[in-house]
Amino acid sequence: MDLRLNRRQEELVAIVQREGFVAVDELATHFDVAPQTIRRDLNLLADGGLIRRYHGGVSAPSSVENVAYAARQSLQAAEKHRIAEAIARHIPDGSSLFINLGTTNEDVGRALLEHRDLRVITNNLNIAILLSDNPTFEVIVAGGVVRGRDHGVTGEATIELIRQFKVDYGIIGISGIELDGTLLDFDFHEVRVAQTIIDHSRQVILGADHTKIGRNAMVRLGDFSRVHAWYTDKAPPEELLPVLAAAGTQLHIAD
Template identity: 65%
Template sequence: MNLNHRQQDILQRVRQTGSVAIEELASQFDVTPQTIRRDINILCESGLLRRFHGGAGLPSSVENIAYPTRQVLHHEEKRRIGRLVAQHIPDQSSLLINLGTTTEEVAKALVDHADMRVITNNLNVALLLSDNPSFEVIVAGGVVRRRDRGVIGEATIDFIKQFKVDFGIIGISGIDLDGTLLDFDYREVRVSQAIIANSRQVLLVTDHSKFGRNAMVRLGSLSEVDMLFTDQPPPAAMSELLAQAEVQVFVA
């Protein structure tokens, strides 16, 4: 899904202020309230905003967008990110890969590599990569989350702690403008933290819609990441934090 410039501006305003009023936006953009309502509806149907009477605000910090919706949301951007990440992963590497639709696009882009060793708690990633006969794919044990085939729980964390890999590839639900990495499920967050702790280099993969997005569980900080792969330059405040932490930024 591609947002037009006005829709992107509306989304950015909500992230800065917390909410917007339809009449106020119509005046600012010099369009009819009906036009703004259509924009708001598109953003709400995509899970990026939440409607209330007379305006819109940030989506819930408690619950993520449904997995089927996330699969199609910004799909082309995620595909570009996946291809760019694959260019930075040499053959014969060892990887830890977590849950998420963007990490699944990375897996698709890695299928043509050779002699990889991959540990994952994402059954979708495992199925994708097991098509390559030169790969060894190891699935972490634990509880399978039906909605997205993610594996989570204490057994998952204990399993991941057995390894030390070349690259940890993680997706995220949101990045606060202060550099905090955010997600919705504390059990999923603990698995991602184990991946960060047991990877020599941490690659964060996320499309631009996660910049400034709200979620209730703290995963960590941008300073714990070595490389950020995205599809648009981050906001200025976030770019400054990335530079201070010496995080390499790659824009697909």
């Protein structure tokens, strides 16, 4: 399903992800619109897999399931683009890098197309195809099991390929960030690949917009002590700032 969300609908999804469960009347009051308008929004978002509908209210998808790939492509699109452009400015020509899965990272791939002489190892087939259009790039695709839903590659073969390299930058995404700095994702196999990327990168760059903060996911990837720089679109909550300082993570706001 190809969703095109307006700003109210994007904010609505962020509220539900943050609060867990929200009543329809609360949402109508918050946005100062009629309940019927909110219900139309909720029906659209539920059909796209972004929320779950219940009698009188809505909740976020559970901690064991991510939002569908096509729906994630439309969420926070402008913010992801700004984050991707900021990350790309951090990467000099002639660098080596890993890029893993996620819609934000696919925007990073597009933002890198004007670079020269990059050496890129990726387990994201969408990124591999995109970056192969630049004749100065060398693109290496990690083998493994291909996920039909987003063309991501995971598994033991993926990890073994990544272990053969030590690159300048590892660019990773994430599904959830807790206020204590814990980084969370939904897929155990995807997390194992991301952990290997972290282990074999001289600098680790996280691209994650503000809606990931407080979002539940089941699998623990690690914490900010493994991340050198976090690129996001809004200042994080005050509670996260000392966590970032203790971890030595640089915070970059792409505005």
